[in-house]
Amino acid sequence: MAKDKPAGSATLTRDEPAKKTVTTSVVTPKTTTTRSAMSDSSRSIALPFGRQNYTLMLAGIGIILAGFFIMSLDKEEFGFGFLGLTLGPIVVMGGFVLEFFAILARPKA
Template identity: 80%
Template structure:
């Protein structure tokens, strides 16, 4: 009577990863597929990515809007009534400030000229 050989599975530790090796197959390291730069919609031309997001006109309008907002706050500070309850503090100053914010929104949303 022939004795059957008993196969004992090796115990794995944390430092030793499991290896699947058989007599007919060879285990190769897993390769990660790469994309070409043409097929990748996220990658853009390097020249266009270094350009500023707004044009010269946009930045000029933004600076003008900031100046108008500051002028509106200055107008509100000129009111001589108690607690700023006069015409300059309650009417003219806030209208000028709102006009500055409208100009800022327009400056951000305007298309830059090519």
């Protein structure tokens, strides 16, 4: 007496090659909305940083540029004076620390 196999089970033998199953998917068309149908909140672009972050970033860039300018004011040969070796690099590093802080600071909501 032969037993009926359930519909979902399949056993393969050497004599029977594997049957390929074909799956179909239904593609639904995307609906498009016009500009007039969008709300005002969806039109605004969310910036990754807040106003305070961008202000601090600009200040950091200004401090970095000021440090390089201080280094260029050194009158010693090859910039080996106090301005070129000490003060300028400290100001530049301060600008980079401010940039680091500006990127990691949480924007105020």
